[in-house]
Amino acid sequence: MKNAVKVRNVGNFVTSTASALVQNASTVTGAASAPKTRRAVFPFTAIVGQEEMKLALLLNVIDPKIGGVMIMGDRGTGKSTTIRALADLLPEIEVVADDPFSSSPIDAELMSDEIRQRLEADEQIPVAKRKVQMVDLPLGATEDRVCGTIDIEKALSEGVKAFEPGLLAKANRGILYVDEVNLLDDHLVDVLLDSAASGWNTVEREGISIRHPARFVLVGSGNPEEGELRPQLLDRFGMHAEIRTVKTPELRVQIVEQRTEFDQEPQDFLTKYQDQQGALQEKIVEAQERLKSVNIDHDLRVKISQVCAELDVDGLRGDIVINRAARALTAFEGRTEVTVDDIRRVAVLCLRHRLRKDPLESIDSGYKVEKVFGEVFGIATEDAA
Incomplete structure (x- = not known):
């Protein structure tokens, strides 16, 4: 019988919902659950x-x-x-159980040459789940x-x-x-x-x-x-x-108290955040699946490149990364159309380290990116502190 695989592909972290490789009416399931003794x-x-x-x-x-x-x-x-x-x-990913490279059992881009050859030869592949x-x-x-x-x-x-x-x-x-x-x-x-x-x-x-x-x-x-x-x-x-180091005394106290509570009773602390962790994990998985359907308008792409040009950014990595990051943010927030605000929120992260540094200039690179972004997109930006 031909191997049958049902997959949910979530980007390069392939989290397959089922990867049953069936041969001679028998199913190989090497999935292993995470050990309960794993360090918190x-x-x-x-x-x-x-x-x-x-x-x-x-x-x-x-x-x-x-x-x-x-x-x-x-x-x-x-x-x-x-x-x-x-x-x-x-979330856990599905891997070939006996492979040292954590190869995917179904995505050719994420498997070693040896695993690809074994699949082409219709060899039975053991599958396991791993963190x-x-x-x-x-x-x-x-x-x-x-x-x-x-x-x-x-x-x-x-x-x-x-x-x-x-x-x-x-x-x-x-x-x-x-x-x-x-x-x-x-x-x-x-x-x-x-x-x-x-x-x-x-x-x-x-x-x-x-x-x-x-x-x-x-x-x-x-x-x-x-x-x-x-x-x-x-x-x-x-x-x-x-x-930067948190300066607000109340937040510093909160961080210290949380760390103390975690160190004393790690399992109780983890239980308290279990629902939030599960919700965020699900949100990430959905965003990975939604990413391919996210669109960014041509006019917005032109303005992104205009920002990079006016900042005198060398090469095109800045343009490419802003486009990808804005689409990822849009997918994360459950939408399929990139907005100006999405681009604004990732622009500094993607460009601040690509600017040419002037030893006589004291303006922070983040402020410089925001200033040019505001001029190109025609929106007001916050004044530098």
């Missing part, structure tokens, strides 16, 4: 403030082709906590640790491509988080950005070449006091969020 993660919906960072992360989950997020801000502002909370919030992976990339990681290595001795002696997967393989269809990315070696940053853009990682050594899917949301964070990324690398991040 602070809930995303309980995080107070930092709306700019949360919005940028959610939009990249809805459309990973936006290109990732660079988060710059003060130490101790919850960057790592928020990213781990987002990964925990995401979306969040992979931390340490600053001291080597290129072999990131990309993976080829065992040349085994390849020559046994005639097989012996490949030891790296962090990029583990991050496929998940989130790759690099803390203090501005301190990471530029060569490694190049490797990460190339893989994030192409969706594939290729390892070559001594005439042997192996490639595997590496489609992930790249999230970098850092403190601007410790140095900036080179402009050509910074430009390749889709969005740039700036976060």
